[in-house]
Amino acid sequence: MIRFCCILLILFFSIPGDILAQAPSRYWITFADKGQLTKSTPAVSDQAINNRKNLGLPLHQSSDLPIYQPYIDSLASLAVKTIHRSKWLNAVSAEISPESLEEVRSLPFVSAIDRVDQRLKVLNVLEGNSPDFTSVLDQINAKEIKAQNLDGSGVKIGIIDVGYFGARVNASLKPIFADDRVLGFRDYLQPGNSKPFSNLQSFSNSHGTTVWKMVAGYNKSSNTQYGLATGASYYLARTDHTNYEYRGEEDFWIEAIEWLDSLGVRLVNTSLGYSLGFDDPKENYSPEDMDGKSSKISVAAQIAADEKGMLIIVAAGNEGHDPNWRVVSAPADAKGVISVGATVAGSCAKIRYSALGPDFLNYVKPNIACYSNNGTSFSAPIITGLAACIMQKNPDLTNYQIREVIERSGNLYPYANNYVGYGVPDGDRIIKLLEDIDHDFQRSEQITADTDHFTLSIDSEKEERIVIFHKKNSFAVSGQEEVIHQENQLQIERPENCSRSTIALRDKVIEIIWP
CATH class of the missing domain: 3.30.70.80 (Peptidase S8 propeptide/proteinase inhibitor I9)
Incomplete structure (x- = not known):
């Protein structure tokens, strides 16, 4: 597959x-x-x-x-x-x-x-085995959300993506079609397209279908749930071709977000990003342009957040391992959106490809992260489904209040970094925050070390793989490591050029300030 x-x-x-x-x-x-x-x-x-x-x-x-x-x-x-x-x-x-x-x-x-820039580029998509999507719901601890029957009912979600080929016959999306919860579709590349689910316009035209599945998918026959917003209604927009791409596709995205706002849609997922790759260096974006204001698409995303009250959830990008880029792409750099990075399975460690937040920003990017072994395209929709459940439980919350709830539930809160933001969100903590917005989890501790070595006592029954983020300052990560404690003791040594280290334990986060 x-x-x-x-x-x-x-x-x-x-x-x-x-x-x-x-x-x-x-x-x-x-x-x-x-x-x-x-x-x-x-x-x-x-x-x-x-x-x-x-x-x-x-x-x-x-x-x-x-x-x-x-x-x-x-x-x-x-x-x-x-x-x-x-x-x-x-x-x-x-x-x-x-x-x-x-x-x-x-x-x-x-x-x-x-x-x-209008120069064309051809994209080759790598192939591999089908990933295990369902484990991410375990990672974000969605049990209490499902126990309260939160499924995004009554929430309208917009998805801006490549295409939705095969969606109507996808077993995980059939309930949405059966209930007539597809409220609208616009194809900005082929405005006359009357068969968005059966016409294959480009070789990766099912990308949006997989994204949608991660927002809302539930396979009744196998009792397998992929996304949390199984009860929501949807507006779909196709703005990206993939066979032939150019910066002008950002124009389509801007039209789509304005269309969704005009309909009263408050929650939008977009797993598209624009960064580098054009022929003329003068016309390329540079990493320094990822400042939330240099690209038109990021400016539009900020308007959507500030003026229209829209909650836009964006894939952070997959160039974290590219030495020529590494940082988030547009519009994930916009201050007002929730940018979502990707972690490895069963951990809050950043997966290699997941894009970093630029260290020159004075705000957190990415905002949050969760598991995906095949691109931040499929971690962002998990958070979109989570946001829909929050909107269902408390529809009066603003977009920024919802973002705060999600961030405060992260396993690294309040010690965000530019690898995974506030870490992996937790559904149980989200429910507690929604029922008591001032709830204090008392999950963080700050320790000032006396030397360049520190020993931490560990509960061996709770802790297995422990993630440590070593930081140049309060935010910018210089390196991460996963360690295993020895006889209930964790030996931590200060790396070179490190001023802080964040230790992610199962029920607690510890910030070490080095001398």
Whole structure:
């Protein structure tokens, strides 16, 4: 069986330089204002307005207003071809010829122009054995969530992904179709696509199906549960092709997130990420661009979180082992989203490929992590299902309150790091927090060591594999190790250039501050 690892080999087409010089290039054109539309009625649903009312957000926002059509008409008169529109960014992506670029830049209503790369790249997906998805529900201790019959009922979830080939006949998703809980679908690559579950448009077009399975899958015949949001309803968007990829696909993502907000969807999973790999180094993202504000997709994700109250859960990325990158991809770098990393089985240790949080950020990335041996694409949807259950139990919580609950349940809380964030969430602790938001688990201890060696007494009946994160500072990890105690004693030695070490025990986290 093919396993979509999302660990990708990137190959590029070469395009002669003289052709590139003559061809129009794609740009984001940002407008200075919304023209004369300030008194127009925003095009969002009653559900979206009700969500904002319940969350204490402004009911009518200028970002809801459409782009001022006369601005687009003016661009058209200069032979500028508009491709996508974003009312949130008050911008369009468009093709501009080299001859027209300066004329467009000088228009009084244009505030900025940013180049978008369109070079094509082909992605080869690695193959392997089918992973054991179900063990992750044991890792996050979902027993109490299931005991309380929390399954995301009443929650609307949006999924933005590659495609959903085979979803209708997937045994784990059949209950959703049987109950008519697929509320809408949009294909931004092929808008006329009327058979999203049976037409194979690209070689990894079932990636979204597997992601969906990890959010909501339950196989009745084998009594196997894969995701927690088995009772939720779904809107699906296809924004990524995979056979031929280009930065312009971020435009589709932005359109999709605006569509989901207009419908009143509060919870979104996206297992897509954009990082490096383009032909012209001047047009590539760099790791330094993963700052939550350099990419349009991350800016849109932040607007969704701050202004629209949406909880967006994003796969952190799979370039943690790539020396040319290593950090999270966009939009996982956005401050307001929950970025999800991946751990090894039965442990909170970061798996090799899982992307790191940039050490220059002043906020935690990734936010949380859980098991996946085949890409953060399939750890993020586990957390999405978890968030849906939280929304079901307490629908009045804001997106940021839900994120706080999930983070506080992490096994490393409050000692987050840039490998796995606050660690692996725990369903039992989440239920306790939802029933008593001020609950104090008293699970952490801080110790100041006197020397570069420290001995810790260990309960041999509880502890087997112990994970230690050695850190350069309070956040940035210099290395991790899994150790086994000897005769109930754990000997810890301070590594070079290490100021702190976080020890993850089964029921406790200990922070050692080295002298």
